[in-house]
Amino acid sequence: MLTDAAPRKANRAGFLESDRIKMLDLPQDGRLLAIAESIEQTMKATRASDVRRACAEFLEATSQFYKVSDCDVRVLAARPLRVRENGATELFGDYSPETMLIRLWMRTAVRKEITSFGTFLSTLCHEFCHHLDFQQFGFPDSWHTRGFYERAAALYHHVRGTPLKRLFWIPVAGGRWRIDWPRTNRGW
Numbered sequence: 439m440l441t442d443a444a445p446r447k448a449n450r451a452g453f454l455e456s457d458r459i460k461m462l463d464l465p466q467d468g469r470l471l472a473i474a475e476s477i478e479q480t481m482k483a484t485r486a487s488d489v490r491r492a493c494a495e496f497l498e499a500t501s502q503f504y505k506v507s508d509c510d511v512r513v514l515a516a517r518p519l520r521v522r523e524n525g526a527t528e529l530f531g532d533y534s535p536e537t538m539l540i541r542l543w544m545r546t547a548v549r550k551e552i553t554s555f556g557t558f559l560s561t562l563c564h565e566f567c568h569h570l571d572f573q574q575f576g577f578p579d580s581w582h583t584r585g586f587y588e589r590a591a592a593l594y595h596h597v598r599g600t601p602l603k604r605l606f607w608i609p610v611a612g613g614r615w616r617i618d619w620p621r622t623n624r625g626w
């Protein structure tokens with residue numbers, strides 16, 4: 439995971455705020471966990487229409503919890519060849535702020551392998567966090583900041599029922615950051 443570089447002028451304050459906010463409110467009940475489990479079940483049957491229905495239910499519940507407009511979701515069997523690239527992480531899905539539509543694909547473009555449930559769910563959470571950036575935080579853009587990745591990870595671990603890891607970052611050229619996986623996995 440690599441962050442975007444900070445924009446130069448107008449949007450810099452929003453970028454820095456996005457970078458700073460590391461936590462999201464999370465529901466205290468197990469509703470999202472239950473829906474995530476049903477996404478996993480439908481993925482086993484690999485019918486995109488069933489997976490879509492489960493994802494739509496997930497997004498309805500999250501949008502309700504965060505009190506933001508619903509966003510729509512489309513689940514595609516394979517990744518289209520031409521995809522609006524929003525950085526290196528958008529390999530399994532994307533989000534359009536204009537149409538508030540999330541697209542997810544169940545197979546990778548090149549090798550046509552089924553996306554794993556963990557990757558699929560993590561992508562759903564990631565794209566929903568783009569939606570929150572615009573609809574809840576009111577940012578003029580949705581950058582991949584350290585805070586963005588932390589918020590997406592908090593949501594993902596909540597819905598997966600797995601412990602949240604502290605993320606460690608290493609600065610790279612151009613004022614960007616990448617995850618230090620050895621330290622993050624070790625926990626210190």
Ligand SMILES: [Zn+2]
Binds near residue numbers: 527568
């Ligand atoms: Zn993204």
